[in-house]
Amino acid sequence: MTAEVTAEIRTAHLLDLAAEGKRLDGRGPDEYRRVVVEPGFVTTADGSALVRIGNTTVLAGVKLEPGKPFPDTPNAGVLTTNAELIPLSSPVFEPGPPQPGAIEVSRVVDRAIRAAEAIDLTRLCVTPGEKTWVCYVDLHVLDHSGNLIDAAMLAGVSALAHAVVPAKRFGIAESDYPLDLQHVPTECTFIRLGDALVVDPTFDEEQAAQGRLTVATDETGRVVAMQKGLVGAFSPDDVREVVRRALVHGDRLRIAARGGKT
Amino acid sequence: MGSVGAKDVPVLLSPEGLRIDGRRLDELRPIRIEAGPLHQADGSAYVEWGANKVMAAVYGPREVHPRHLQQNNKAVIQCKYNMAAFSVDERKRPGLDRRSQEISKVIAEAFESVVFAEEFPRTSIDVYIEVLQANAGTRCAGLVAASVALADAGIPMVDLVPAVAVGKISGQIALDLKKEEDNFGEADLPMALVPQSGRLVLLQMEGHMTPDELSKALDLGVEGCKAIYAKMKQALRDRYTVDPLPAEAA
Numbered sequence: 001m002t003a004e005v006t007a008e009i010r011t012a013h014l015l016d017l018a019a020e021g022k023r024l025d026g027r028g029p030d031e032y033r034r035v036v037v038e039p040g041f042v043t044t045a046d047g048s049a050l051v052r053i054g055n056t057t058v059l060a061g062v063k064l065e066p067g068k069p070f071p072d073t074p075n076a077g078v079l080t081t082n083a084e085l086i087p088l089s090s091p092v093f094e095p096g097p098p099q100p101g102a103i104e105v106s107r108v109v110d111r112a113i114r115a116a117e118a119i120d121l122t123r124l125c126v127t128p129g130e131k132t133w134v135c136y137v138d139l140h141v142l143d144h145s146g147n148l149i150d151a152a153m154l155a156g157v158s159a160l161a162h163a164v165v166p167a168k169r170f171g172i173a174e175s176d177y178p179l180d181l182q183h184v185p186t187e188c189t190f191i192r193l194g195d196a197l198v199v200d201p202t203f204d205e206e207q208a209a210q211g212r213l214t215v216a217t218d219e220t221g222r223v224v225a226m227q228k229g230l231v232g233a234f235s236p237d238d239v240r241e242v243v244r245r246a247l248v249h250g251d252r253l254r255i256a257a258r259g260g261k262t
Numbered sequence: 263m264g265s266v267g268a269k270d271v272p273v274l275l276s277p278e279g280l281r282i283d284g285r286r287l288d289e290l291r292p293i294r295i296e297a298g299p300l301h302q303a304d305g306s307a308y309v310e311w312g313a314n315k316v317m318a319a320v321y322g323p324r325e326v327h328p329r330h331l332q333q334n335n336k337a338v339i340q341c342k343y344n345m346a347a348f349s350v351d352e353r354k355r356p357g358l359d360r361r362s363q364e365i366s367k368v369i370a371e372a373f374e375s376v377v378f379a380e381e382f383p384r385t386s387i388d389v390y391i392e393v394l395q396a397n398a399g400t401r402c403a404g405l406v407a408a409s410v411a412l413a414d415a416g417i418p419m420v421d422l423v424p425a426v427a428v429g430k431i432s433g434q435i436a437l438d439l440k441k442e443e444d445n446f447g448e449a450d451l452p453m454a455l456v457p458q459s460g461r462l463v464l465l466q467m468e469g470h471m472t473p474d475e476l477s478k479a480l481d482l483g484v485e486g487c488k489a490i491y492a493k494m495k496q497a498l499r500d501r502y503t504v505d506p507l508p509a510e511a512a
Contacts (some may be wrong), residue, residue, distance in 0.1 A: 016295070042395045043313065045348035055301040059394060061348025084356060086344065088319040088390035090302045092344045095325065095342055138347040138356070142317055203302070 011208035018193035025054075032200045032249055035256045037154065039162040047163025047179065051155040053200065055145035058091075060137060060155035062163040064179075066170050067134035069110060069168055070127065077124020077132045081110035083139040083152055088146035090203075106139065108187070108227045109153045113137070115224040116185035119160060123180075126172055133165060135179075146202035149214050149227070150253070153187040157256035158257045185224050186253040188246035189214040192232055197241060199249060206230070215246035216232065223247075265423035271446045273282045275432040281443065287436045290426070292487055295406065295497035297414045305415025307497070309407040312440055318407035320415040323385035337382035341370035341389040349396045366391075372405060372463040373412065374456050376420040387417060397418055398444035402452050405464065406446045408495050416503065423463060424490035425454035428479040430471055435478045437486045449478050455487035 014024060021029055033054030042048040045061035069076060083106035087093045098106075113119070124133035138161065139152045161181050167173035191201045191209035201209060211232020216225035223243055228234065234242070274282060281287070291312030298305035303319035310316075315427065326332040331340070343365045347356050389412065392406035402425035409423040429439040430449035444450055449469025453462050473480060 021490065042315065042346075042348055044350055044395050044397075048348065057300075059346070061346060063348050063353040065353060082347070083354060086390065086392060087321075087342065087388070088306075088317060088392050089300070091324070133417075136347065136353055138353075140346050141391070142392070143302060145301050246311055 007207060012205060012206060014208040015194050018196040018198060023198065024204065029198045030245060037158050037254065037256045039158055045154050046166055047159040049155050049158030049162065051151050051158065053147055053151045054202065055143055056147055056151045057143035057216045058148065058151040058155040059142055060159035061140070062159045063136045064133050064165055066126065066172065068130055069129065069132040074129035075125050076121040078134040079113065079119070079121060080134065081106045081113065081137045081139070081156065083109070083141070084143050089141045100216045104229065105148055105152050108149050108214060108225065109139065109156050112153060112185040112187060112225040113156065116183040116216070116218040118157060118181050118183050118185055119179060120182050142202060146206050147189050147200050148158065150187045150189050150200065153185070153216070154253055154257055157184060161257060182258050183218045183220070184257055186250045186257065187214050187216045188249045188253070189240045192234060192238065196234045197238060199245065213242050215243050217247050217250040221247060266476060272442055274443055274446060275434060281436065284441060287434055288482060290438045290489060291440060293295060293490060295410055295493050297410050297497045297501035305413070307407045307410035307414060310404050311399065311403040313395060314400055315395035316401045316403040317392045317394060318404060318408045318411040319390045320387065320408070320411040320417065322384040322387040324385040326384065332384050335383050336379040337385045337387050339370050339374050339377060339379065339387045339389065341366045341373070341391065343369060343391045343401065345393040347395060349393050368464055368466065369405050369408065371403065372423060375463040376423055376456055377412070378418040381418060384404040398439050398441045402427050403459055404445065405454050406490060406494060410497055413498055421456050421458040422491060422494045423454050423456060424450065424487040424494060425464060426483055426486040427452040428483040430469060435475055435482055437482050451483065453483045455484055457488060457491050
């Protein structure tokens, strides 16, 4: 009961602040938290990256294994994205089968990787119709302090950018080779607090949000995916505004994806 | 373990008595412990131990879930040990397997032996251990991380619980096996010690040892645990020592 009361007070406070263009952590409405990407964090993975957006921490690991292509795409590799919202990362997550939240994160990230054609899946084909590389992107949320989608996307794409195809280990080629990214998609998430559109929400801001909108862009300036979530609504002008700002933030996130700090 | 491309048995011990990574038989791998790296958990700890990377978080005392596990006279301690899919050479299918469940159980029981659970009736103390990168000895690394996380969460306990695995390679008892030694060695004996009482709250063994070897392994393990105990205490001191200078804004 007390938790509900404090949540209500906090929501009212966040809305009051947002109306004045302020936020609880002192950021402006269009200010992203500090982003740190640490590629190669896990040496047992073929590619990995630890991403921090403020306190939010996501670890992505890429594994490549030989497998069978899908019958309808005999010349293409297989990409599988999986997100684990493990109970270590937040008091709101419980053990058990994937919850809708985890499924949403993995599908939104997966969609952006596919739509942007971040990896050329035809290059993963070994023998058409018979043998191909299966690329697993596992997203492990370690600290859920808000904006999981952006952090998971950045971790996934950084891990892929640094991934090496273990062709030698599986006896498929003489030597390993880099996976290579064709495009670098990033997600940028906003929430609505009253009339304000606020980028990169913290956990508390997400609890107070009147709608969440995520826009995935790539380095060519394309929008490759969008996802509206939570209860709430956005006007078409809101959406246009979010897209415009997402492209600006996206360019900074793409620098981070290569291992830079922003 | 049947890793891809596994070749012949490597030489685990040089004529000079050095191991594949240059350690002596009674030497630990480098260990780094960080208390409190997570922000949502009531307590947390991160451990890098050789090539192991393990995160632990503690939540509680909080409501028991599922409810029927609730005890009217004490807290229940629930532990989940889990390996990330990418933590090992061949991708591990996510989710609980029998090995993880067993490890979770023995770790929970180790903590039940030291936590003053009767101070928190009708609650649950939830311990989560995530292995991010594995290189043998993950249950010990997880237990060490979880123990520091419990202290970080302010849970009253008899003592911290250091842990280490002792094994047998090329006929010799060796402290803290790394992966190749574990795969090709002759025995593995993980243990966890309560330094205050000198008693072991976790003890498992797989392989073969003579009674003399086992006795030697126990002595070696206790010494190893004491060294790790010092590092655990230091990690907590580092976390809770007040900096005389004004803290940098987050």
